[in-house]
Amino acid sequence: MRYAMRMADKYELFDEAVDLVADGALDSAVAKYRQALTLDDDFADAWQGLALAYNDLGRFPEAIEAGKKLCEITPDDVLAHTTLSRIYQAAGMIADAEAEGGKARILDWKRQLKEGE
């Protein structure tokens, strides 16, 4: 009898990535976050983890790209904008960190105005 190997779903892959981070294996975690994103390119938790993993590795350009993608997917999320702002800050880009915070606030005001219409 032949058994088909079951594909891990995106949540399982995300859990594995987080476990790798806890084990201190950041490079392997990056690969696992990426694998989860191949199953769902809009998986915000994986973009969040990927952005911070790159940040922890000091790979700031990739961290910023991942953080921007996260903010695109969840534009009204405080954590998403805070994450990108933290990365800018870690990269020494304080002006960008400020701008990101301001952008987040404007986005939130727009959303509230829309809700109030």
Place this chain on the structure above:
Amino acid sequence: MANAAAQRVVLVTGGNSGIGFECARTLAGRGLGVVIASRDRHASASAVAAIRRETGNDAVSEMGLDLGSFDSVRAFAREAATRALPLHAVVCNAGLQVSRPVRSADGYELTFAVNHLGHFLLVNLLVRTLLAHAPARIVVVASGVHDPALTTGMPKPQIADLDTLATTGGPRPDAFSGPLAYVNSKLCNLWFTYELGRRLATAGLSTDAHPLSVNAFEPGLVPGSGLARDYPAALRFVWNSVLPAVARLATRVLPTVNPADKAGAALANVVLDPALERASGKYFPSHARWREAASSEASYDTQRAAALWGASVRMTRLTPEESPLVSRGESA
């Protein structure tokens, strides 16, 4: 090091940074199992790695928890039950302050939702597990800003009706202030702590033989804590990078200014100190060097505490099946 399942486990919400991290680190260093719960699972996993590396304690882990979502809190409680964690303590440490009005997943003002409602629901869902492992403890991280008699640089609490508080964080339906929402949520933390202690005792669930103690802790001003996460980046830089060094000097003469490691160790002590096993309904503030002291007069208002409990049951849709501290009439 023993596996988490074989030892006493402490849950620390928001344990991936600030005093929560320092508390988790201290507890792990004393050989306890620790579960760090936060929405930011990557940050939690990084914290777990750092604590394991430093303490050699492998019984440190993380679980995802979004205190701003009732669904997430309930999923967390189910996962904790599945893992059969030998939970001996819950440290309700996570807290936030936002600079603009933001709603939680359930439609409540985010500060009130995370700082009060999420923890209210979490603790109620975990009470049976804690009682099963008594002696057990619940520690709620409050703040001196709840006390209008203290000069803290923050506004004084203003709470009118609880529905307005839940939707705006303040007393007026047409206004929002982040600092006021934070201060109000911290008064709610104390009402919750004292009401929870009374209910556990009245229901006969916490006994001398099997105590489940509930106490509040006040860390003082702790630069470097996560509370500035929503501030502008420059201010956050000062808060996280400059002021911690200042705090390390200032704490020698000012007991209410503390570096995160000192406040976190003091918080862990409320979980660990054998002398506090049966101490319940107490307040341990930094201005008293974390010895027992009185909180504000308003925090001892039993009627408002009971009203907050009832409103919180209604808002979280908590049922008697979920918590032994909720009656049929309350959840209707």
